[in-house]
Amino acid sequence: QARLEESGGGLVQSGDSLKLTCAGSAQNFINRSRGWFRQAPGKEQEFVASIAWHDDTTYYGDSTKGRFTISRDKTTNTVYLQMDSLRPEDTAVYYCAASPNRDRSLIKASSYDYWGRGAQVTVSS
Secondary structure: OOOEEOOOOOEEEEOOOOEEEEOOOHOOOOOOOOEEEEEOOOOOOOOEEEOOOOOOOEEEOOOOOOOEEEEEOOOOOOEEEEOOOOOHOOOEEEEEEEOOOOHHHHHHHHHEEOOOOOEEEEEEE
């Protein structure tokens, strides 16, 4: 069964860095773009970053641009989210997702058809 699995979450202090990993379990994810979304308690789901499968074009949310970097290893079907200069407002559950799309529609959650279970990231002040 195809699935995505996030890892690397944890508790860090403001200003620290953290790297999330999203592993794809099956061939289903080879030609699929990937995205990261997050959701904090009581808040709407928020787009974090995405990477297109065909040319590695990346998109970032306004609150993460310049601090977060999405990348991927095609040989292992793995996507990473490097998070630097973390702030308490980055605290959320981070979800990895896969999409057949490869354009700016990747900033929308509705473009994704596979989702991981999420990884908690907590940033203390």
